[in-house]
Amino acid sequence: MIPLALILVITVIDILVPADVHLGPLLVVAPALTASFAGPRLTAFVGALAIGAQVFIGVHFGVLNTRNVMVQVFSLTLLSALIVFICGVRERRRRELARVRSVAEAAQKALLRPLPHRIGPLRIASLYLAAEHEAEIGGDLYTATGTDDGVRMIIGDVRGHGLSAVGESALLLGAFRVVADQHDTLPELAGALDRSVSRYLADFVEVADEVGEHFITALLLEIPSDGHTTRMTCCGHPPPLLLHEHHVRTLTSPQPAPPLGVAGLQVTQFPVDEFAFVSGDTLILYTDGVTEARNEGGAFYPLAQRVGQWTTSNPEALLDHIRRDLLAHCRGHLGDDAAIIAIQRRPDPRPDGTDG
Structure with a gap:
């Protein structure tokens, strides 16, 4: 719920503050935070919501097709994809470590009954x-x-x-x-x-x-x-x-x-x-x-x-x-x-x- 709340709060504040203040780049915090406790699927979902929020902000101000907003959307998409990739690698290694630990625990218990x-x-x-x-x-x-x-x-x-x-x-x-x-x-x-x-x-x-x-x-x-x-x-x-x-x-x-x-x-x-x-x-x-x-x-x-x-x-x-x-x-x-x-x-x- 915290990443979702961050997306909502950042989006609302970005709409309410003066037009020359841009908080959209902060949306990358949401998928980055999600990756610390969730798997790649949920991280990808939150990243997609963050990208959607950035697009919504651009549409709201009528500047979606400007170079600045397009770069922000592209950067957020790239960073979210990278976070999802790293999260996937971490999860794969975690599963491998869990299998190794289970084998080690079985061997240790067999040795010292x-x-x-x-x-x-x-x-x-x-x-x-x-x-x-x-x-x-x-x-x-x-x-x-x-x-x-x-x-x-x-x-x-x-x-x-x-x-x-x-x-x-x-x-x-x-x-x-x-x-x-x-x-x-x-x-x-x-x-x-x-x-x-x-x-x-x-x-x-x-x-x-x-x-x-x-x-x-x-x-x-x-x-x-x-x-x-x-x-x-x-x-x-x-x-x-x-x-x-x-x-x-x-x-x-x-x-x-x-x-x-x-x-x-x-x-x-x-x-x-x-x-x-x-x-x-x-x-x-x-x-x-x-x-x-x-x-x-x-x-x-x-x-x-x-x-x-x-x-x-x-x-x-x-x-x-x-x-x-x-x-x-x-x-x-x-x-x-x-x-x-x-x-x-x-x-x-x-x-x-x-x-x-």
């Missing part, structure tokens, strides 16, 4: 926040798989962020899904993943000097179905948080291994750490994009401090609190991809089959 809400005695929620706009995943990764006696999980972070890190992320996820249940211990599994990453970097990183700049931090977790002893192997990754009886504890590994794929390091032994993970406890796994998010003053996001106020929340509610608080802390501008997983061990079932 959401974790199931329940695996055995565990209740799980996951959250991914990509640093790049319009992207759903980047260099952070996580997945889980069931084994004969429990669940094995991985959360990792490829050096760098955004779509450029997706290839290495896909490699580690694929390798984990294949070999997660083929090794008896987490150190053996970590060694197999380290070899896979190293081979990939040697084969696909084109510049040899850049191989050392590519690596993946990872945290491997093994949660048995029976018993309360959970094992983890940390490969240069931020330590998880354990929420137990309204207290928050950081599960720092005394001897963490280096990240996977670090060039020149032959890691022969990956440490394994054990800790109690009992009914009602919640584990929080995360990547450094969470704790390194900065506010306007440059302060990092205090994850361990903030989650202390939500220790009674279920995994879904807990991640919703963290997401809102994290984005408010950095004003919606993450410097790196951020992934968070909340795992809660459900209470042991009662004899009648209900949760205790």
